[in-house]
Amino acid sequence: MLLPMKLLLCFLMAAAAAPVSTAEPAFVPQQSDRPQAITGDAPGFATIFDGQSLAGWEGDPKYWRCEDGCLVGEITSDTLIHSNTFIVWKGAHPRDFELKAEFRISDQGNSGINYRSALVADTVTPSNRFAMRGYQFDIDGAKDYTGNNYEEKGRLFLALRGQMTRVVGTRPPVLLGSFGDSAPLAASINAAWNSVHIIVRGNVLTHILNGRLMAVVIDDDAPNRPVDGLIGVQVHAGPPMKVEYRHIRLKQE
Template identity: 35%
Template sequence: MRLLLVFLLLAVATPTSAQDGFTALFNGKDLSGWDGEPGLWAVEDGVIVGTSVVGKPKTNSFLIWNGKAKDFELRATVKVVGDNNSGIQYRSRRLPEVTPWTILGYQCDVHPTDVHTAMTYEERGRGIFGYNGVDVVMDPTGQRWQVGERPRVQVDIAQYNEFTVIARGNRLEHKVNGQTTSVFIDHDEKARALEGLIAIQLHAGNPHKTYVKQVLLKVLADSAVLPFDEATLPAGSKKIDKPKVVSAQGKTAPAKKAPATK
């Protein structure tokens, strides 16, 4: 499996490798190695640009890398201009029954509302695991445990920021500009994923543009899956409910449609 992953990486990534063992998944010229809904994605001045307008896409759409990753470190330099959000999808799978560019899986949220910035989240799945500033463990029954807190990282997503995902076994860590936002350990064997697709989200709703300047991937050696033992949770750990969505798109709610007239 590890040899297959390396082969896939070499097959779809640009030949130019970055420093420290990272490989660039975007060649800076075109969308070779990626699959997205026609008309939504383009390369402008060496940057991937996703454009969302009212009614298109009708549902969240994804630019999907033509490869899979298991244990890795992923770094994406992204900004969102307009009142909406984006996300870096990983260990995901397609939902072709919805659209060819709809996926389910873990996401590092690129969101203007600070509680959602780089939170641990699952698109079309279990929702929010931990806000920005909160570390969470999900036990085998699907119960969330808050096991730690950290200062909330605040950034302006209308400017370029580097979002990092480190996936080792069932431990997932998100960072923005090198600062950890949330750590999530997933013990839910029925729902979790240990391998899958990487993608960039173009959110439906409020008009905006998502810009992706760089996507770097480093394949890591396979890590053991951490076992769950309530007795070993950090002191002060507590059960929590599923965190609520504070803002589904940007910082403001989308405009409501006017009632139909007869």
Template identity: 45%
Template sequence: MKTKFSPKKSFVILLGAALLVSLGLSSFRTVNRWGEAAFLLGKAFSFGYSDPKVADFESIFDGKSLEGWEYDPAFWTVKDGAIHGETSADNPLKANTFIIWKGGEVGDFELKMDYWISETGNSGVQYRSDRFTEVPYALRGYQADIDGGNRYTGQNYEERKRTTLAYRGQKTRITSQPDSITNLREFVERNAWKGLNLVEDLGDRAELGNLIKKGDWNSIHIVAQGNVLKHYVNGTLMSEVHDEDSKNRMLKGLMGMQMHVGPPMKIMFKNVQLKKM
């Protein structure tokens, strides 16, 4: 029968070996040193260990307040441990609004969070963005799209810039517009960037959409490294962009979450975890 070792047990065994060597126990003469080794090993067992891959993530939302965030208090609050955004017939949006993390610009990173969105909701997680100064609390740039109808959730949509860079189920390569075109909107057709080149199908768009739970909590995970941008929902890769458009791409920028103009909606975010790379 083979003996199986968990990561925790393996860690403790390695720690024990290191202690034995460091304490010079090859001669077995000093009982006190055995006691010291036993004590430290006991500490390792009692406190366990931290997986560096997990420990590198830090919470950027404390679950109690919106300290560290910039937002319009008419639409964003904290309820039941979650960032809560809501519009109503009596309190509609005139333009897309964002709750913006005040931690500054981020380049390469991983970002994880859970979200809940109403059926009529339209939202997204914004990253590597800059401010759209014509509107208060507004960002423009890459967005991991989220919507209550699950038509667009997981795609890469560039807010107020090149529009769709990858639909759900697509791995794409993004190229620049011709030098003769200076207005980005002239290189957009049917709300998608003309420089969107399909590299590979990641899966059927509808089948991937069925992995997203309507009216319930889902998890979203963004990995941005260099010019490669990956969006995961509930652990499944939904879109992947290789942005080779050196004219327009962003390699760092601000982060936030969106509420979109439209019918009354509700969006919630919790367990917001960031790891810089």
């Protein structure tokens, strides 16, 4: 049966106006399913370092520069410091998020990625405008501390590499379990580039390096735990060193 032209036009217009669902179909689990690795980033990650400039970042240019697509922090024999200093991303104060990045560090280097952090006064070097307090994914060239959760200028070591801990505020962090000994985990740290993945959800802080779980903190110390804050990367007081970061991406919840 032929539809009248007017009715046909109305039908076509209604069909065009109807919303088209782009959502993925709901996952129906099967007994045969197992967790799977994914390639690349999940949707929602945005680059926060463009690899061409320090746009959006603030730090002391004596120690920080953009070079060959990398965010470079370097201390030389002529620029030795007595206090840790940071370059800070000023784009937001993330609360719950995932952060991914790659780093390479010299043998004597000491650095870290701070998050949920704040800029604070430096009593050792008052001219240092870029001291921070907050959680840190610890990084060092000797592989002694890389992967630890360390609270800079705060409660210090919250979890060592290979540990899951609970922080309660009335005693040192409580060890809940282990992912393995520190030495085998250190063996997974590359001399060249390494991939960092930090996952922050509420009071649970997860550190992953090169696909290996390094540290998990459950921070139940409500009076002292930060709930949001700045992201920054560090050069540490000490001997000459160099650290490079690239491909820094953030997914905010």
